[in-house]
Amino acid sequence: MPMSYFIGLSVVMFAMGILGVLLRRNPLVVFMSLELMFNSANLLFVAFSAYHQVLDGQLFVFFVMTTAAAEVAVGLALIVAIFKAKRTIDLDQMSSLKG
Amino acid sequence: MSLGLIFMYSALALVVVVSGIGLITSRNAIYAALFLVLNFVTVALLYIALGAPFIALAQVTVYAGSIMVLFLFVIMLLGAEQLPIAEPLRGQRVLGILLAVAFLAEMVLFVLLRGAPTVAGQAVSPDFSTPTTIGMLLFERYLLPFEMTAGVLLAATVGAIFMTRQPRPDRKGALPAMPEESKE
Amino acid sequence: MSLNEIASLHPFFQLAPLVVFLPVLGLLINLLVGRRLGEKGIGVVASLATAGAFVVAVLLAVGLAQVSEGGTLTLANWITLGDLGVSWSFRIDTLSVLMMLVVSGVGTLIHIYSIGYMHSDVRHNEDPGRFRRFFVYLNLFIAFMMVLVSSDNFLMLFVGWEGVGLCSYLLIGFWFEKGADGIGNARAAKKAFVVNRIGDFGLLIALFLLFYNFGTLNFAEIFEKAPAVAAAAPGAIMAITLFMLLGVTGKSAQLPLFVWLPDAMAGPTPVSALIHAATMVTAGVYLVARSQALYFEVPAAQNVVMWVGALTALFGATIAVGQNDIKKVLAYSTISQLGYMVAAVGMGATVAGMFHLTTHAFFKALLFLGAGSVILGVEHGHAHAHAKETAHGHDSFDPQDMRQMGGLRKRMPLTFIVYLIGALALAGIAPLAGFFSKDEILAAANEKSIAVYAVLTAAAFLTAFYMGRQLLMVFFGKPRSGASEKAAESPLLVTLPLVILALLSVFGGALNLPGSHLLETWLEHSLAEAAPGEFVLTVALISLGFALLGLYFAWLVYGRKPIFEKDQTDPLQRPLNGLFTALANKWWVDELYHAVIVRPYQSISQFSAGAVDQGVIDGLANGMGSLVRSGAKAWRRFQSGYIRSYALTIVFGVVLVITYLVLR
Numbered sequence: 030m031p032m033s034y035f036i037g038l039s040v041v042m043f044a045m046g047i048l049g050v051l052l053r054r055n056p057l058v059v060f061m062s063l064e065l066m067f068n069s070a071n072l073l074f075v076a077f078s079a080y081h082q083v084l085d086g087q088l089f090v091f092f093v094m095t096t097a098a099a100e101v102a103v104g105l106a107l108i109v110a111i112f113k114a115k116r117t118i119d120l121d122q123m124s125s126l127k128g
Numbered sequence: 129m130s131l132g133l134i135f136m137y138s139a140l141a142l143v144v145v146v147s148g149i150g151l152i153t154s155r156n157a158i159y160a161a162l163f164l165v166l167n168f169v170t171v172a173l174l175y176i177a178l179g180a181p182f183i184a185l186a187q188v189t190v191y192a193g194s195i196m197v198l199f200l201f202v203i204m205l206l207g208a209e210q211l212p213i214a215e216p217l218r219g220q221r222v223l224g225i226l227l228a229v230a231f232l233a234e235m236v237l238f239v240l241l242r243g244a245p246t247v248a249g250q251a252v253s254p255d256f257s258t259p260t261t262i263g264m265l266l267f268e269r270y271l272l273p274f275e276m277t278a279g280v281l282l283a284a285t286v287g288a289i290f291m292t293r294q295p296r297p298d299r300k301g302a303l304p305a306m307p308e309e310s311k312e
Numbered sequence: 313m314s315l316n317e318i319a320s321l322h323p324f325f326q327l328a329p330l331v332v333f334l335p336v337l338g339l340l341i342n343l344l345v346g347r348r349l350g351e352k353g354i355g356v357v358a359s360l361a362t363a364g365a366f367v368v369a370v371l372l373a374v375g376l377a378q379v380s381e382g383g384t385l386t387l388a389n390w391i392t393l394g395d396l397g398v399s400w401s402f403r404i405d406t407l408s409v410l411m412m413l414v415v416s417g418v419g420t421l422i423h424i425y426s427i428g429y430m431h432s433d434v435r436h437n438e439d440p441g442r443f444r445r446f447f448v449y450l451n452l453f454i455a456f457m458m459v460l461v462s463s464d465n466f467l468m469l470f471v472g473w474e475g476v477g478l479c480s481y482l483l484i485g486f487w488f489e490k491g492a493d494g495i496g497n498a499r500a501a502k503k504a505f506v507v508n509r510i511g512d513f514g515l516l517i518a519l520f521l522l523f524y525n526f527g528t529l530n531f532a533e534i535f536e537k538a539p540a541v542a543a544a545a546p547g548a549i550m551a552i553t554l555f556m557l558l559g560v561t562g563k564s565a566q567l568p569l570f571v572w573l574p575d576a577m578a579g580p581t582p583v584s585a586l587i588h589a590a591t592m593v594t595a596g597v598y599l600v601a602r603s604q605a606l607y608f609e610v611p612a613a614q615n616v617v618m619w620v621g622a623l624t625a626l627f628g629a630t631i632a633v634g635q636n637d638i639k640k641v642l643a644y645s646t647i648s649q650l651g652y653m654v655a656a657v658g659m660g661a662t663v664a665g666m667f668h669l670t671t672h673a674f675f676k677a678l679l680f681l682g683a684g685s686v687i688l689g690v691e692h693g694h695a696h697a698h699a700k701e702t703a704h705g706h707d708s709f710d711p712q713d714m715r716q717m718g719g720l721r722k723r724m725p726l727t728f729i730v731y732l733i734g735a736l737a738l739a740g741i742a743p744l745a746g747f748f749s750k751d752e753i754l755a756a757a758n759e760k761s762i763a764v765y766a767v768l769t770a771a772a773f774l775t776a777f778y779m780g781r782q783l784l785m786v787f788f789g790k791p792r793s794g795a796s797e798k799a800a801e802s803p804l805l806v807t808l809p810l811v812i813l814a815l816l817s818v819f820g821g822a823l824n825l826p827g828s829h830l831l832e833t834w835l836e837h838s839l840a841e842a843a844p845g846e847f848v849l850t851v852a853l854i855s856l857g858f859a860l861l862g863l864y865f866a867w868l869v870y871g872r873k874p875i876f877e878k879d880q881t882d883p884l885q886r887p888l889n890g891l892f893t894a895l896a897n898k899w900w901v902d903e904l905y906h907a908v909i910v911r912p913y914q915s916i917s918q919f920s921a922g923a924v925d926q927g928v929i930d931g932l933a934n935g936m937g938s939l940v941r942s943g944a945k946a947w948r949r950f951q952s953g954y955i956r957s958y959a960l961t962i963v964f965g966v967v968l969v970i971t972y973l974v975l976r
Contacts, residue, residue, distance in 0.1 A: 030176075032135050033239065038141050038174075040235040042148055042167075044228045049152035050959050051224030054211050057157050057203055061164045064191070064312055065148060068171055071183075078257075079178045085259055090183050094190050095277045099284035101195050103200045106288035112206050120955050121216045127953030217954060227963050235971045241974065 035076035042069035054120050056108050060101065067097050143170045155210060157203045161196060168192040182259045215302075318385045318404075324375035326598060328385050331412055331458045334358035334364040334551040339451035346444040346847055351402040355427030356449035360422050361435035362454050368415035371950065372409045372747040380837045382406065384532075386465045391467075395557065398529055405465035407838035410666060410831075411461035411598055414673045418590045419454050421809040425681050426450065428805030429964050432688055433580055437487055446486065451687045453479035459596060459646055466519050469599070473563065474512065476592045476878050481505045482585040483574045491578055500575035507572040511562015515727075520547060535605035542609035546838065553606055553613035557620065564596030564650045567622045571902055573647055581684030581939050584639060589646045590673035597669055600657040607658075614658050617761070619792040621655030622767045624648065624864065627899075629774035633781065633884070634895025637712050638683045641782050644726040648771055652753050655764065661756035663824070663832045668753055669829075671737070671745035671820040676815035680732035681797055685727045686720060686786060687711045687805050693723075697794035709795065714785040716796060718874065721787040726807050728787050730814040735783050737817040738775035746818030748836065748847075752824070754855050755848040776859040780866025787875030 040063055049062025071090045078086025112118050145168065150163035168191045175184035216219045266274055319326040338361020346354050377778065382405035391398040434440045453476060460472025487502030510733075519529065525541055525548045526534050542549045560566065565573035576588045587593070595647045600607065600617060607614050628648030635641045649672050655664030690711040696934055710716065721728045738743035740751070750772065757765040791797040801807070824831035826847035867882050894900070950961070 030133075032140070035174075035178075036239055036264075038144060038238075040232060041145055043233045043235075045145075045152055047231060047963055051151065051227070051963065052215075052221060055157055056958070057199060057206075058152070060161050061151060061160055061199065064164065064184060064195070065151060065167065066205045067169065071187075075175050075178050075180045075183055075227060078182060079180065082244060082256065084257055084261060084265055087180050087183050087262060087312040088265055089267070090180075091186065091262075092273060092277055094186060094272075095281060098190060098195055099281050100287045101198060102284045102768060103291075106291040109134055109202065109205065110291045114286075118206060119211055123955070125952030127951055154785065217956060218962065219955060223960055225964075227960070227967055230967050231963070231970065234974055238970065238974050 032076060032080055034070060039069040039076075041075045042066070042072070056104075056120055058117050059120065060104055060108075064101075066095065067093055140170055140174055140177075143167075144174075158200070161199050161203065164199075165192050165196050168196070180257050182257060182262050314386065320781075321383045322375035322379045324371040325379075325383055325385065325404050326373055328404050329387055329417065329461065329758060330368045331365045333401075333428075334368065334457050335361045335451040335455040335458065337361060337366075339448045339455070342444055342448050342451070346448070349429070351431060351440075351443050351639050354444050354447050355423070358879055359420060359423040359427065361451055362416055363420045365454060365458065366413070366420050367906070369409060369416050372404055373413060376404065376406055376837075380406070382409075382837065387635075394565060396523070396529075397467055398467045400468055401464040403531065404460045404462075405838040406834050406836075407598075407601065407666070408461050410670065410835065411572055413457060414594075415454065415457045415461065415547050415668055416589045418677050418813075419450075419457075419586060421464050421584050421683065421812055422586045422590075422677060423447070424451060425684070425809040426580075426587075429681075429684055429688065430580065431581055432691070436691055438921065442486070443734050446483075449479055449482050449486070450582075450586070451711070451803075453587060453592070454485070457595075464531055466534075469602075470515065472605065473515065473559075473595060473599075473657040476556050476587070476595065477505070477508045477512070477563070478948055480576065480587050480592055481897065483587060484579040486579055486583065486889070490920055493638065494609065497578040500572075500578040504576050507569050509557045512567055514555045514558025514562070516559075518552050518559065519553065521552045525549075527554070529758060530603065535603075538605045538609055546610065549606060550602045550610045553603070553610055554616065556603060556606075557613070557617055560596030560599055561618075562652065563599075564593050564654060566596070566654055566896070566950055568649060568896065569625060570628065570647045571905060572623065572845050574640055574643040574898070577637070577643050581639065581680060583685060584643070585677045585684070587681030588643070589676040593646065593650055594669045594673070595663055596652065597653040597657055599618035599728070600654065601662045601666055601839065604662050605658070608660065614660060617658030618655050618764055619658075621651045621653070621658050622757075622764045623651070623654060625651030625771040627651075629686075629771040629778065629899050630895055632880075633774060634780040634892055635708075635715050635899075636882075636896075637807050638714050638717075638782065638786065639680070640688065641684060641714075641778060642676070642679055645679075645778065648775060649676065649738070651771070652750065652768065655768065656753040656756060659753075659756050659760045659764075661753060661760075663835050664694055664749065664752035664756050667831050669826045670823060671749040674820045674860045675734045675737040675746055678730060678810060679738065680819050681806075681810055681813065682727055682734055684714075685802040685810065686724065686731070686799075687718065688802050689724050689727065690717060690795045692800045693798035694793075694795035696798040696800075697768035709793075711716050711795065715875070716780065716793040717786045717791075717795055718789040719787070719790055719791040720796055720799055723796070724801045726801060726937060727810065730810040731787070733814045733817055735779040737820075739779045739863060740772055740855055741776075741863075742852070742856055743821060745817050745823075747852075748821035748824060750825070751847065751852045751855055758848065758851050769855060772797075773858040773862045776862025777866050778850060780863040781870050782807075784866060784870040792877065797915040851963040868907075884973060917939075 046062045046066035046069065050059050051066065053059055053062065071093055074086040075088045076094075078084065108118055111123065115122065130229040144167055147167040151160050151167065154160045154163060168187060172184040172192070175181075175187060273283045314324050318328075335519060338358050340734045341361075342349070342354050346357075349357065357540050382403070384403050386399045386401045388400045389397065390400050430443055430446050434443045434446075438510075456475030456479060458472070460469055460476060463469040463472060470696050481501050481504060484504050485498050486500040488501065489495075491497035505566050522534060523529055524535055525545060538549070558569075561569045573588055573593065577584050580590070607617065625648045628644045628646075628651060632641050632644035632648065649668070653668050653672070656662070656668060693710055694711060733744065737746040740747045754765060754768055754772070757768050791799075822828075873883070875883065880894075882892065888895075897903075938973060950957075
């Protein structure tokens with residue numbers, strides 16, 4: 030397939046991730062949207078890795094995955110902790126740090 | 129390129145986009161998570177098509193498997209809360225959509241103007257990205273990043289445990305209980 | 313040259329660095345273990361250190377007598393920057409060694425004298441702990457003075473120049489909590505420092521210009537290139553020499569920067585003798601003598617130097633007539649005599665100038681130390697006369713006021729004799745040292761310009777007059793206070809250096825007797841171009857006549873009918889009236905400077921502190937502060953606490969960046 034196919038698909042996925050982060054108030058969905066954006070970047074990595082015949086791109090995907098896993102672990106723990114304290118996970122209820 | 133291939137790629141792209149839309153529109157977090165799993169699996173298929181079986185398998189096991197299980201677990205734990213549909217932040221919805229559209233348009237413009245490669249790459253040799261070659265690369269050139277990633281994972285694990293454990297006030301060095309915040 | 317090379321010239325030459333390091337050693341010993349040595353030990357260590365420097369200087373002189381061209385010993389490289397190389401080197405030639413001999417020789421005698429003098433002084437001022445500090449400062453001064461005279465480049469000379477200025481400051485303010493209002497001495501020290509700074513500014517500019525025009529600061533290289541540079545850029549040499557002259561007027565107390573020297577008498581008397589009469593203030597004369605190759609290139613600058621010196625000689629002499637403080641008279645006399653030296657080096661009669669520098673060091677040190685002895689005697693007498701009434705504490709008695717003295721001839725015979733010798737030498741009475749050196753200057757002036765000659769001769773007349781006045785007021789007549797009635801002769805430690813200096817003042821003229829010209833043949837190795845000093849009999853007789861006339865007038869006014877009351881008006885007041893008031897008030901120079909420079913400066917400072925600093929600068933700072941505050945107040949609305957707003961902002965930024973990338 031031409032590269033433009035993968036680029037286009039990746040851009041669309043990324044835009045959907047942006048929409049999810051900006052519009053959803055459930056932090057879990059926001060997290061999933063973030064994963065979607067990671068995925069879009071990963072797709073491009075792999076596509077260009079194949080295009081240039083360089084394996085390093087796939088290695089980067091590997092590292093992105095592990096880092097995403099770590100991020101999810103911490104993020105979810107945070108959400109659980111916040112829920113314990115506030116009994117809600119609505120992002121718009123959390124504005125104590127406003128200036 | 130054969131018609132079958134074009135059909136297959138189009139179908140995959142359609143599934144990716146639809147599952148993405150499902151993710152960001154479904155009001156129930158469970159559905160969102162399931163849409164994301166579908167999305168991940170489809171992308172994994174694309175990885176296989178691109179000649180990256182190791183990454184594809186990692187995607188399925190790590191992402192679609194364990195990470196999503198973690199998500200679902202937390203959703204179950206906290207109760208899939210249904211939040212009111214009204215948008216409390218003025219202009220957030222409009223601005224968000226505008227920005228996303230602007231981003232999309234700009235990327236398209238960018239690709240058109242800069243002339244991204246439109247032709248397919250060279251044929252992928254069968255031994256291009258076997259797990260063996262990836263392993264060799266990972267443990268030779270990328271050994272240090274690999275070890276550091278391990279450290280990051282360990283730190284994340286410890287951090288997650290620390291944040292979610294039950295605070296015991298009688299223990300020294302225990303996290304003080306978070307104060308109930310007054311609603312504004 | 314390295315140590316080996318210089319040693320091959322003459323073995324004594326390698327000792328040269330010791331002239332600096334021996335005094336440094338002395339001060340280190342006193343600084344570190346002085347507390348345990350006791351007063352005697354401290355004095356002996358300090359005196360030995362200086363005497364050691366003197367011995368080294370003598371050895372260098374012996375070496376120079378055999379290898380007359382001398383040499384340069386490089387001790388260390390200080391600055392190496394591109395083409396510029398400045399090293400700490402010792403230039404051993406006849407001029408520098410002459411200065412070393414004067415500094416360390418007179419210095420040693422004054423060190424010995426100080427042991428006795430400071431013993432009483434620290435007790436009189438009720439802080440015996442400062443005895444050690446005094447000798448540390450003195451040794452530091454000797455070390456810096458040696459750096460100054462032994463340097464082979466202008467920068468190292470400047471180091472010594474500033475170093476002796478520092479020591480001068482420290483020693484003027486030695487009793488910094490004493491004096492008028494308790495800050496009089498501190499104020500005098502500050503004044504000396506600030507006025508010297510003005511002069512040093514000039515010297516620094518001269519140094520910059522030297523480096524700019526010559527590309528080096530080394531004496532030998534500069535003097536070698538001087539004719540070529542003068543031909544290419546005569547204005548540059550003119551500027552260099554005149555800025556250098558500004559430095560000279562500061563350090564050597566010439567018009568218009570002489571005002572600090574009279575106030576410097578606030579320091580202990582040995583300091584006045586060593587620093588403010590014999591050695592440091594002659595640094596300016598040494599500088600001009602050393603740089604004469606530059607001055608010879610611009611006769612106009614020479615004329616300026618000459619006139620500055622001549623006018624200072626007359627000006628200082630006139631003020632000295634109207635003073636009543638025994639040390640102030642000597643201070644203005646020093647200014648006047650320095651004027652002679654500066655005039656001499658300005659005329660190109662460098663040998664005569666250096667000759668007068670040497671003899672002046674002898675008899676002026678003698679006079680100051682003699683004055684110190686008188687002060688000690690009077691203080692002693694005061695303590696005796698008022699032994700019963702110590703209960704009422706300090707009174708306003710001033711042991712330096714000549715009006716309170718009188719008749720000390722009988723009480724302090726030895727001091728009287730040596731003081732008489734010093735005064736006559738200063739007045740230029742044959743055959744004492746001052747006669748020969750002064751007449752050499754006058755002879756040179758006679759050849760150069762008849763106007764300068766007239767001015768200098770008038771100053772010589774006044775010199776004889778005020779010295780006669782002082783002698784008569786201090787030693788003759790009847791005691792005018794209980795203190796001078798009970799005055800006692802000073803101890804041997806004080807009088808012995810006086811006797812030695814008196815002998816030097818008597819026989820110092822032999823250095824350059826007409827006919828032998830010992831000093832001239834000695835100096836011609838360093839000062840090849842200097843005009844040979846001459847002795848003209850008529851000039852000598854005229855100046856001798858004027859000197860005797862001055863002494864006779866002094867006797868007419870003060871000797872025939874000695875003043876008998878300490879509050880009596882000066883006999884000169886009536887015939888001279890307004891003029892004498894002007895003299896007594898030092899021509900109001902201090903007041904003039906105060907009105908012309910200090911006042912406007914203070915009001916400018918006031919303006920800067922008030923309107924500029926508090927108004928503009930503070931306004932700017934506070935304005936910045938309130939600007940930031942109000943800006944922050946407006947911007948804090950963006951810190952809404954909503955994560956999604958932040959995310960929106962981030963995405964907005966991303967879109968902006970991509971916009972830039974697209975449009976690029």
